[in-house]
Amino acid sequence: MPSAEYYRVLWLPKLRVGWNENPVPNSTHNFFPxxxxxxxxxxxxxxxxxxxxxxxxxxxxxxxxxxxxxxxxxxxxxxxxxxxxxxxxxxGELDGVCAFVHPKGAYDYALESDDPAIRIAIFEGEFVCECHEGANVDDPEKKSHVVRVKKRLFTRPVQQFAKHYIKDSSIN
Structure with missing residues (x-):
């Protein structure tokens, strides 16, 4: 499957630091099958x-x-x-990172916190599977996927990300 652009919300400080390390840490959850x-x-x-x-x-x-x-x-x-x-x-380590195909999904997810240090990573990746967290989400912009990171492009603070990626005139 060809690479595509994806968006990942970097919630935790260890993820923000880890994003620039090689290899990128996979997403994990506190459960297993x-x-x-x-x-x-x-x-x-x-x-x-x-x-x-x-x-x-x-x-x-x-x-x-x-x-x-x-x-x-x-x-x-x-x-x-x-x-x-x-x-x-x-x-509970997944075979990739949880990420969004649509910038609006990452942006809305990032807004669930008021931490100004949160960043959104933009990267090229390869789809692995749907993410269970998006199982009950009907809006395709808000569905998350498990993705293997192929090329890290850059990260942006949430509001700077919004200015460049979200087509909404109310974001300044």
Whole structure:
């Protein structure tokens, strides 16, 4: 699939710093597929048996192989029910970053915080899958996707991004 331009909201300071590092950190969430827990409980220990592509909230979502490796390592040390949020996040690594195809989606998402340090990254990327967070979103401008970063272009503070990318005369 050819590269396209995508927009990612950099909420956390570690993401804003990490964006300029190589490689770009993948998106993570504090959960992992129930299928993995079921397989583990059935006695499965073979990495290849744990699917990377899993249906989450009605959306086929692709996890990174690091997530399965973390899950297997942690599950061999303690019950899955005792995983900390950090450990769940390690097991919830997606195969790319969550990003928007439309600038308005990134802008609206960024406005959910009043932190003036938030930036929006503009980059070229390759579509991997829909993001489960956009599963119940009808507006295509606000749907997020999991994307592999191919080329980082630049980042902008939210209001500067709006001046250049949002066609709305009320933004100054």
């Amino acid at each position: 129930k299928e993995w827990t079921d397989l583990w409980d059935e006695g499965e220990r073979d990495l290849e048996a744990f699917p990377l592509d899993v249906n989450i909230m009605g959306v086929q979502t692709r996890f990174h192989d690091n997530a399965i490796q973390a899950f297997l390592e942690l599950a061999s040390q303690k019950p899955v029910s005792e995983f900390t949020d950090l450990e769940k996040s390690m097991c």
